[in-house]
Amino acid sequence: MCLSVPGKVLEIMEEDGFKMGRVNFSGITKKICLQYIPDIQVGEYALVHVGFAIAKLDEKEAAKTLRLLGELEQLQDESKEESSS
Amino acid sequence: MKYIDEYRDEKLARNIVNDISRTLTRPWVIMEVCGGQTHAIVKYGLDQMFPKRMELVHGPGCPVCVTPLELIDKALAIASRPDVIFCSFGDMMRVPGSGDDLLQVKARGGDVRIVYSPLDALKLARENPEKKVVFFAVGFETTAPANAMAVWKAKEDGVRNFSMLVSHVLVPPAMTAILNSSKNRVQGFLAAGHVCSVMGYWEYEPISTDYRVPIVVSGFEPLDILEGILMLVRQLELGKAKVENQYTRIVTRSGNTLAQEKILDVFEVCDRNWRGIGEIPQSGLRLKDEFNSFDAAKIFKTEQIQTQESPLCISGEILQGLKKPSDCPAFGRQCTPENPLGTTMVSSEGTCAAFYNFGRHELQEFY
Numbered sequence: 001m002c003l004s005v006p007g008k009v010l011e012i013m014e015e016d017g018f019k020m021g022r023v024n025f026s027g028i029t030k031k032i033c034l035q036y037i038p039d040i041q042v043g044e045y046a047l048v049h050v051g052f053a054i055a056k057l058d059e060k061e062a063a064k065t066l067r068l069l070g071e072l073e074q075l076q077d078e079s080k081e082e083s084s085s
Numbered sequence: 086m087k088y089i090d091e092y093r094d095e096k097l098a099r100n101i102v103n104d105i106s107r108t109l110t111r112p113w114v115i116m117e118v119c120g121g122q123t124h125a126i127v128k129y130g131l132d133q134m135f136p137k138r139m140e141l142v143h144g145p146g147c148p149v150c151v152t153p154l155e156l157i158d159k160a161l162a163i164a165s166r167p168d169v170i171f172c173s174f175g176d177m178m179r180v181p182g183s184g185d186d187l188l189q190v191k192a193r194g195g196d197v198r199i200v201y202s203p204l205d206a207l208k209l210a211r212e213n214p215e216k217k218v219v220f221f222a223v224g225f226e227t228t229a230p231a232n233a234m235a236v237w238k239a240k241e242d243g244v245r246n247f248s249m250l251v252s253h254v255l256v257p258p259a260m261t262a263i264l265n266s267s268k269n270r271v272q273g274f275l276a277a278g279h280v281c282s283v284m285g286y287w288e289y290e291p292i293s294t295d296y297r298v299p300i301v302v303s304g305f306e307p308l309d310i311l312e313g314i315l316m317l318v319r320q321l322e323l324g325k326a327k328v329e330n331q332y333t334r335i336v337t338r339s340g341n342t343l344a345q346e347k348i349l350d351v352f353e354v355c356d357r358n359w360r361g362i363g364e365i366p367q368s369g370l371r372l373k374d375e376f377n378s379f380d381a382a383k384i385f386k387t388e389q390i391q392t393q394e395s396p397l398c399i400s401g402e403i404l405q406g407l408k409k410p411s412d413c414p415a416f417g418r419q420c421t422p423e424n425p426l427g428t429t430m431v432s433s434e435g436t437c438a439a440f441y442n443f444g445r446h447e448l449q450e451f452y
């Protein structure tokens with residue numbers, strides 16, 4: 001139940017006075033309430049939990065985390081090379 | 086899927102584990118608070134990648150597991166009424182009450198439905214004006230904004246046949262309760278990133294300072310969890326105790342303020358009984374008085390319920406990180422996901438179910 005997943009916003013619409021969106025999760029599309037992240041745009045990613053988007057995914061931060069983890073890898077590769085040479 | 090797959094890279098995972106091993110100089114005990122993280126840790130075998138010196142204990146962050154038995158029994162009584170459509174998230178269906186569970190109520194003819202979102206329950210209420218539609222509102226801070234919005238909307242639109250049976254729980258008081266226990270072994274916490282996406286992490290700063298315990302907010306993919314553990318281990322080794330954020334792509338310090346405001350419009354903080362653990366002060370949310378006419382606990386007067394837990398089950402101690410499923414004599418024998426005796430065997434986020442589903446019941450000794 002506590003599962004929350006990132007999905008890509010495909011379309012934004014108004015329904016029953018709520019800002020709603022069609023959001024794609026690995027090929028499955030669901031209608032999601034966007035009231036809590038009203039500034040989200042089509043093409044951006046949101047974290048969705050029980051039918052509500054609760055956070056906008058920060059793509060720059062996502063890239064930064066991966067870059068730092070990648071650097072960790074580089075460091076390890078270098079230290080391996082050093083120890084083997 | 087973008088933003089999922091790249092955080093499951095095995096080579097990067099091994100590198101982080103190597104870094105953790107290099108950083109460790111002595112044994113540490115770390116708790117992941119959230120059941121979603123427990124599930125990922127056991128599924129990907131992350132706990133088995135570590136040197137034995139570092140121990141992961143699994144926390145109480147499974148809302149299905151901690152919903153008090155009295156409330157499950159109350160849900161069963163309400164769901165059995167012929168004038169009610171009872172709506173719940175799927176994983177509450179198998180939670181054992183004192184007698185049976187929601188699935189059995191359904192089999193006996195009760196109108197019990199699984200919904201994906203509380204808005205689906207509200208829709209059912211609009212479509213079935215002759216019925217009373219009751220939504221079982223359980224969950225942590227992650228689920229509270231959705232449930233708050235549904236009940237707020239019902240009031241706005243005058244949907245009178247909609248109500249909620251509320252059993253919301255809050256994470257920070259549970260962490261404090263664990264730290265206050267004389268049996269506590271936890272030295273660092275992985276805080277649940279999804280709870281923090283709503284609430285931010287400022288609430289954890291006083292806990293970290295007062296108890297001198299490092300807390301790292303982390304995500305749910307293997308690399309997130311491993312990086313979170315690495316950040317914790319670095320702090321522990323240096324004798325530091327602060328709040329750090331690993332899950333920067335989702336979590337900010339202040340969280341989602343719109344969602345927080347809606348929670349406070351609809352709910353107020355109250356003492357809450359946690360199944361298997363007992364009452365924790367100021368650890369729950371209940372509907373405010375102005376939403377009394379949407380409060381299923383007040384609308385449906387149920388008779389005094391005599392609750393009865395299975396005498397074999399030690400899930401309360403498991404939820405507090407004091408015991409492991411392997412310590413339970415019923416684990417994998419009398420108690421399986423098909424026939425759960427306790428709540429931690431029901432939800433996929435429960436520690437017993439995670440251990441069972443990923444084959445740990447075949448091992449005699451896990452640690």
Ligand code: SF4
Pocket residue numbers: 397398399400403410413414415416417420421425426427428429430437
């Ligand atoms: S294995 Fe079953 S009986 Fe044992 S603690 Fe877990 S839920 Fe309770």
